[in-house]
Amino acid sequence: MSFRCFKNSKWMEEQKIIIGREGNQPFPITQDGVSGRHASLTIRTDGTWVLEDLNSTNGTYIRNKDFVFERVGRKVIEKDTIIRLGSDDTIRSLQFMAVRLVAGPKDFSFEFGLLKSKWDGLMERHDKLEKQIALMSYLPVGASVLLLGATISVNDIHVIRGVMFLPSILSPVINTFGKKKLKKLNEEVKHTFVCPNPNCGMPLTETEVKLGKCLKCKAHI
Secondary structure, eight states: OOHHHHTSSSOSSOEEEEESTTSOOSSOOOOTTSOTTOEEEEEOTTSOEEEEEOSOSSOEEEEOTTSOEEEESEEEEOTTOEEEESSSSSTTSEEEEGGGGTSOTTOOHHHHHHHHHHHHHHHHHHHHHHHHHHHHTTHHHHHHHHHHHHTTTOOOHHHHHHHHTHHHHHHHHHHHHHHHHHHHHHHHHHHHSBOSOTTTOOBOOHHHHHHTBOTTTOOBO
16 A cells, blocks of 8 residues: 555555554564454545454553553544554554555655654743743742732731731642643653654654754664
């Protein structure tokens, strides 16, 4: 099956690819956690892609928007859906983008093009979030100063003490909230920018993303 077929939104006839160690996918699968006939991809004439598990031993999974793999029996997917064959992310399982099943074995233009388009956006979000966290760290102190100024005429010592202790109360809450958001974004970056070659999967640097080439396995646009 050629990559040029994938570029069309419609298919002349329904296509079915068997995925596994004995499958007819365009790249070899040797991982022992993958069944001989593990799953199938059906591409309908209307362009819909349907992934189906073929009663495999260790299951077929797709990655959701929270970067968590969910086991599926039969599911409509997209060209950029991340598929995992096998129940874990060790060397016994295999992970790849759905488009691998129709692209030429050395043609990674779709994946690298997608990674390039995502890089600047994710880095911009990362920098913006770091600045927000830095700014938020000053908010408790600023709020305390303003409130303290407003309570100068207040004689209740308990109110004044409460205002003075405000930074120590708010800072942990704000820091935890900011760190959780940053951790989630870092996880997104970590899972997104990896080599699209199913038999590599190494993290990609900014240079590799922009070059459209993995310097380890030499996969490229």
